[in-house]
Amino acid sequence: MKDFAVVGSGIGGSSIAALLSAKGFDVVLFEKEAYLGGCSSSFSHKGHIYNTGATTLAGYETKGIVKDVFDTIGLVPEMIQTDPAIVVVHNTKVTPRFCDFEKFFAYLDANYPHEKNREFWTLIYEIDAAFYKVQGYYYSNASFFSKLKSLTSFLPLCVKFQKYLRKSAAAFIQNFFTEISEEYIQFMESQILIVSQAGLREINFFTAALSLGYTFHDTYYVRGGMSTLFDAIVKNVHEVHRNAEILSIEKHNSHYSLHTKQGVFEAKKIILNSTVYESAKLFASDEVKNYYKKYEKLDNYQSSFMLYMTIKSEKDFFHHYQLIEKEQIKYTLSNAVFVSFSDKDDIKIAPQGHYSITASIHTDSRFWEDKAKYKSQKKELESFLFNTITAILKIEKESVITYFSATPKTFKRYINRSQLGGNAVTMKNFLPFLPANDTPLKGLYNVGDSVYAAQGWSGVMLGVKNLDRLLDA
Ligand SMILES: Cc1cc2nc3c(=O)[nH]c(=O)nc-3n(C[C@H](O)[C@H](O)[C@H](O)COP(=O)(O)OP(=O)(O)OC[C@H]3O[C@@H](n4cnc5c(N)ncnc54)[C@H](O)[C@@H]3O)c2cc1C
Structure with a gap:
């Protein structure tokens, strides 16, 4: 019997499988498709290769969450730093999002002039930098007490940034600038949407600041297509089954049986990288179905x-x-x-x-x-x-x-998913309403962008690290 069975090879599944394997656990990873990576994979079509969804990677800078995980599993990825991270083309305006503040600001201020620009973008830069310095978050759903304990781990963050957590980003920005053009709002909102997965009215200013600050971090291009990176991530995982969809899972007292077309596999613990909206249908057990049912409402389509x-x-x-x-x-x-x-x-x-x-x-x-x-x-x-x-x-x-x-x-x-981008961290859907990486059910865990912490390389990796700590505890 395996120690862990991981269902799905997205950022979450592949990374936790690699971290557990590095600790000496016997891990089996199942991926429905021939290629690894899910939304961050690459594929071949009529002889041409494409990235499926994700194309940028952030979090690999010094002390970055992705770097931390890659270093732990001994992976040096083949990547090229991209600066500017994004070039925003908006009507006749071209704004390269350079990593360097002043280099970016010169374009921003020329394209969207406003007397409060420097004050605003300095605030974005500072909130972003301060957030990544606060460490030690912990998020668990295993019991009422672990939930309470996790909320206290966010207290320093809530205290530090409370004035940005209470107001919607739309209201904060309007207040800040007093008068601001629709075009400038559009420029900001489009960038916020691709990081936070929600609009200005749905999120607080804190989330908006982290989204606008994304490109102040080092961002990378992965050579050879994203799936090549996943092949490298899972290199030391004991067993990786491609083209192996988990069709159903049975929960027993001390283990789980996973059914595939190729046969039945048994593991003491399972980690699902499928979304919380899709996971219930894998189980016959009402106990498991009911756990996932309460998160169905988070599916925003x-x-x-x-x-x-x-x-x-x-x-x-x-x-x-x-x-x-x-x-x-x-x-x-x-x-x-x-x-x-x-x-x-x-x-x-x-x-x-x-x-x-x-x-x-x-x-x-x-x-x-x-x-x-x-x-x-x-x-x-x-x-x-x-x-x-x-x-x-x-x-x-x-x-x-x-x-x-x-x-x-x-x-x-x-x-196996049509909802993409996972749970948007909106004002309605903030902690403690977010599903966690653990569950109250013995041996059942989740990882990926529909559970804590958020989407994308950095967001999913925060969940991977959280799960790694929960499994250690
Ligand atoms: C269009 C698009 C662009 C994006 N751009 C970026 C970007 O530039 N940078 C960035 O950081 N993020 C980006 N993202 C977000 C990022 O891609 C995702 O948040 C992240 O890849 C999700 O990872 P995950 O761990 O949730 O796994 P997923 O990507 O959801 O992968 C889950 C895997 O599980 C497999 N699976 C599911 N069910 C089963 C089963 N029953 N049996 C076996 N296998 C199963 C699936 O086949 C899949 O491979 C983008 C997303 C999209 C959609």
């Missing part, structure tokens, strides 16, 4: 529409762009599309002279449920994004070798 493209071009492109349109784009939840280019010299992902492009925009999975309209709607949005991206970034149509799109249904088919 937020998802992504993707456009993948391969082009042959000698032009130079930045790694990442955010293109902000004037109006909200039809069938989506946003007016901004995020476009990532492979590195010019990364011939593992695209041959010399070619670029692999991954573009994404927020949508609602319910927009894609009407079977009669699905195909035409997909084609319409695909064409709109294709024309917008090629026009704004001046990509000649002749240089495009191939392009295709994916909807929330595609994500569901491949990685």
